[in-house]
Amino acid sequence: MSSLLQQAFDPESFRREGHRLIDQLADYLAQNHSRSEEEVISWRPPDEEWQFWRDFLDQPGDRPDFFQTVLDHSMRVQHPHYMGHQVACPAPVAALAGLVSNLMNNGTGVYEMGMASNAMERIVVDTATRAYGWDDRAGGHLTSGGTLANLTALLTARRAKAPRDVWVEGTSEQLALLVSEEAHYCVDRAVRVMGWGSEGIIKVPSDERYRMRTELLESIYEKETRKGKRIIAVVGSACSTSTGSYDDLEAIAAFCRARDLWMHVDGAHGAAAIFSSNYKHLLNGIEQADSVVMDFHKMLLTPALATGLFFRENGHSFNTFSPEAAYLFQKAGKEDWYNSAKRTFECTKLMMSLKVFSLLQAYGVGLWDEYVTQCYDLGRTFAHLIRQRPDWELAVEPQCNIVCFRYLGKSGEDLNALNARLRKALVEDGRFYIVQTVLRGKTWLRVTLVHPGTREEDLERLLDVLVEKN
Ligand SMILES: Cc1ncc(COP(=O)(O)O)c(C=O)c1O
Structure with a gap:
């Protein structure tokens, strides 16, 4: 080995730097x-x-400490004033699991490349499918993000419900699905990736609480079918991205049953409520879904990326893709749960199960119950605070x-401009991080309360700082 390679792989410098880094990160957590x-x-x-960062790299001699500089130049998701995009505040043990998996670099698509991680993946999947109330026919896999998981679910739906095998034969038929106008844009993107075009995504209007108007499903279905479309699926949002609204999954399930459609639930954010004794009722009807997406890296304290794609009848997922790469699966039986690359988009797949499993082995699902319940309760507390202040609107x-x-x-005043200006001023101020969204033409400030240490006083202070910025 050359001396650079020797340095790069020297176990003793890894030990030294690793000890120092963990101390640094523990200080960072405590400080935040x-x-x-x-x-x-x-x-x-x-x-x-x-x-x-260009200057950093060009700097000769003693540079500032690299990891500390990264921490100082990045968003502090581990801060009780982080209330921005929907990302997990990772529990530290899951971050340690990330370190281990990065060093080991075992894949998880093929059993031989990651025995432990494949076995753990099955246990993680079973933990979720049991929580949904499904039996042993259920299954699924982990994959790289909600966007990819939703696309994969819809490819499975197409395989199950389209009149022909589009994967093999292609089709000139206009396939389509029904979804709330409030759904995440990745559903729209998935439809276009599948080649169904704009006509393939039929948006169902939402009500005053931004939930799908399920009473319109039948008439929209009739109208669009008369135009020659072949509708094969309904996608429920649990919950929607902008406002966190849960579609009525029981109503969607009844409609899908009556019309023999695939029921998919995009629960990237909100399916995690299944672990909360107080809030699982929001998901009533999920047990009737054909497929569900749930991001562990949103509401389940796991670092990105770690998404579950679950099927009530797991057999469907073995049909999604033809197993083209025969060299990977030489002797595989049809339902070899341990070679998930057959069912996922990825070939090289992160060892994501380790991060989720690290939480299960350390704390059990009780951790998720406590966390989701606390975050959802805090949403209600914040709404209460806003209602009490006459110059604020929910x-x-x-x-x-x-x-x-x-x-x-x-x-x-132009309220859209005012609120956009306040948010920009807040980002530049740095004491809180929140985002904004547009609902029916109006600009709103938006928080996602993900830090387990965020308290009512922080939310009071947020409102005060925003007023200060005016
Ligand atoms: C409802 C919903 N679905 C899907 C996604 C996309 O998930 P990911 O960012 O993991 O690709 C999001 C992200 O915010 C979401 O809120």
Whole structure:
């Protein structure tokens, strides 16, 4: 080995740097949790940041500490004032599992390349499918994100419900699905990837709480079928992205049964409620779904990427893709659960089960019950605070930990511009991180409450700081 290679693989320097890094990260956690570090983001414009890292690399001699600089230049998701996009606040043990899996670099698509991770994946899958109330015919796999999982589910739906095997024969028939207008854009993208075009995605209007108007399903189905479309599936959102609204899954299930359609639930964010004794009722009807997507890396304390794609009848998932790569699966029987590459898009697949399993072995599902319940409760608390302040408005009563709200300012102001300006000022200020969304033409501020240490006082303070920025 050359000396650079020797240095790169030297176990003793790994030990030294690793010990120091863990101390650094533990300090970082403690600092964030105690709020002694005020800023959740130290905002710098993109070109400035790019220049910073170019200079960093070009710097001769003693550079600032690399990992500390990364921490200082990045979003602090591990801060109680992080309330932005829907990403998990990872539990530290799951981050340690990430370190282990990165060093081992076992794949999980093929059993031989990751015996432990494949076995763990099956246990993780069983934990979820049991929670949905499914029996041993159920199964599934883990995959790289909700977007890919939704596409995979819809490919399976097409295989099960389209009149021909489109994978092999192609089709000129206009296939389509029904989905709420509030669904995540990845459903739209999946439809287009499958070649169904704009006509393939039929958007069902939502009600005043942004839930699919399921009473319209029948008439829309009739109308679109008369136009010559072949509708094969309905996608329920549990919950929607912008407002966290749960579609009525029981109504969707009844409709799918009556019309022999595939029922898919995009539960990337909200299917995690199945683990909460207090909130699992939001998912009533999920037990009748054909497939469900749930991101462990959103509401289940797991670092990205770790998404579950689950099937009530797992046999369907073995038909999604033809097993083209025969060299990978030489002696595989049809239902070899341990070679998930047959059923997933990925060939090389991260050892994502390890991160989820690390939580199960350390804390059990009780951790998820406590966490989801606390976050959803906090959504209600925040709504209550907003209702008490006359100069603030709530977009909709929250069903989970996503809350949309806005400042009303002085009368006559352009509220869309005002709220967009407040958010920009808040990002530049750095003491809180929230996002914004547009609902029916109005701009709203939006929080997703994911940090286990966020308290009512933090939410009061958020509103005060926003007013300060006006
Ligand atoms: C309802 C819903 N589905 C799918 C996705 C996409 O998931 P991912 O970011 O894991 O690809 C999101 C992301 O916010 C979502 O909210």
